[in-house]
Amino acid sequence: MPLETIPAGHGTHIPLERGKILRVIDPEGGQSGDLVAFRAGDVTEWLSNGRSFDYGAKIYFSTGDVLYSNKSQPMLTIVRDDVGRHDFxxxxxxxxxxxxxxxxxxxxxNCIDNICNALQHLRVKPHMVPTAFNFFMNAKVAPDGRITIEAPCSRAADAIYFRAEMDLAIALTACPAPSCNGGPPRPVAYEILDHLPPS
Amino acid sequence: MPLETIPAGHGTHIPLERGKILRVIDPEGGQSGDLVAFRAGDVTEWLSNGRSFDYGAKIYFSTGDVLYSNKSQPMLTIVRDDVGRHDFxxxxxxxxxxxxxxxxxxxxxNCIDNICNALQHLRVKPHMVPTAFNFFMNAKVAPDGRITIEAPCSRAADAIYFRAEMDLAIALTACPAPSCNGGPPRPVAYEILDHLPPS
Incomplete structure (x- = not known):
């Protein structure tokens, strides 16, 4: 599959079979986006930050970490990560x-509308959209709990690789919110791979 | 309204009118529980940690903080808090x-089943339960993102007071998970007040 581009401020649907690798790329650097996942054919099972926080005992996720569904099933594993900082x-x-x-x-x-448009064949409505995995977004939590949003750490061509642990319907966006992107919104790219390439 | 008690490991439904105060009490100390809220008559609008994190720019909430719905409407304001540490x-x-x-x-x-049982008249199913406001739960986030769960800071008779900013259907539980409660599960108490009493 060739590299696909999501234009700045847009989103798309990506069906991802179990075992396949989704590589999400920041082509220009400094751009974040949202990843939402539902089990293929079942919108009652979705990617859950609360379950992932609980089972991972962490709020920041990177290589080796598993992201869980609301039904406590592994949905995605981060198998490579050039950036190391994402928000959930x-x-x-x-x-x-x-x-x-x-x-x-x-x-x-906005990402909510872009996610719902990407998943309209599944009848996903705004209130059904769970908290996204905000790849490359850099939200820092201070010890007192205060959150500050800084520019993403991603440089041009940096990527994060997710392995699907079940068949998934994914919505992926290039976020249009300037504050999350350290500048004007830019595109996001992706490709689906059969295997993790050598690093 | 008299003080009501939720037995250890149980839950209940509380209809809360706009403007009323819900006082949630830890009768014995060291006990946490879950609070989930839906707009009265509309299960598509629910208490959202992600919106509250965004608009509050913080992950820990206490006196003066507003908790928002997924539709970006104020749902609850914390108007008094003896404890100062809760998890969301x-x-x-x-x-x-x-x-x-x-x-x-x-x-x-478990709290998911207790919340669904409390709200069964609204046909709330497990996949519709958003991340609860875990009152008195003490989940500490380190600078590297690691989460450690410590015993609640609440002492016997400590309370948190919420003012309803819209008519709400609330589910309140006394959590049965030992790790969140620094010991065996104990009850939670509550009452509904017309006004915030003098401190």
């Missing part, structure tokens, strides 16, 4: 978020 | 969690 705390950006955080009253491209 | 990261305990974390193969009382 923040809900995807939405029209309401842009109004509250940026004062934008009209429509603004 | 961990998903409620479940049968699967007790199998994975404790090796328990048979049935074990």
């Amino acid at each position: 705390l923040f809900t995807s950006c939405s029209i309401e978020m842009f109004r509250i955080q940026y004062g934008i009253e009209g429509y603004h491209s | 990261l961990f998903t409620s305990c479940s049968i699967e969690m007790f199998r994975i974390q404790y090796g328990i193969e048979g049935y074990h009382s």
Whole structure:
């Protein structure tokens, strides 16, 4: 499969079979995006930050870490990671978020709508979208619990590789929120691989 | 309304009108529990840790903090807090969690089932239960993201007071997981107040 590009501020659906590798790339550097996953054919099973936090005993995930479903099943394993810092705390950006955080009253491209559009064949509605795995997003938690969002650590061509532990319906976005991306929104690229290539 | 008690390892439904105060008490000390909220009459709007993290720019919440719904509406405000440390990261305990974390193969009382039973009149199923506000639970996040669960800071008779910012259907539990409670599970008490009493 060739490299596919998600334009800045957009999203797409990726069916990912168990055992396949999803490589998510930051082509230009400094760009984050959202990954949401449902079990193929069953929208009642979804990628859960709360279960992953519990079983991993951590809030930051990188190479070797397993991401779990709300039904406590392994969904994805991070098998390689050039970046090492991702966020799993923040809900995807939405029209309401842009109004509250940026004062934008009209429509603004947002990850919730992009995820629902990508998964409309599964009838995923906004209230069914769980907290995304915000790849390359750099949300730092201080010891007192305060969160600061800094620019992603990803440089041009950096990637994170996920192995599917079950058949999945994935939504992947290139986030349009400037504050998460250290600058104007840019594209995200991806490809599906049969095996993890030599490093 | 008199003080109500939730026995150890159980849960209950609490309808809470906008403006009313819910006082949640740890009668014996060292006990945590889960609070889940839906908008009254609309299970598509629920208490969201991801939105609360985003708008509060923090993961720990106490007096003065607002907890938001997935639709970015204020749901609850913490108006008094004797304890000062609660968790909003961990998903409620479940049968699967007790199998994975404790090796328990048979049935074990758990907060997911207790929440669904409390809200069965709303047809809330396990996959619809969002990450609970784990009152009095003491999950510490280190700078590297590692989470350690310590005994709750709550002493006997300590309480947290929430004001409802909309009409709510709340599920409240006394958590049966020993690791969150610094000892065997104990009860939780609560009452509904018209006004915040003088401190």
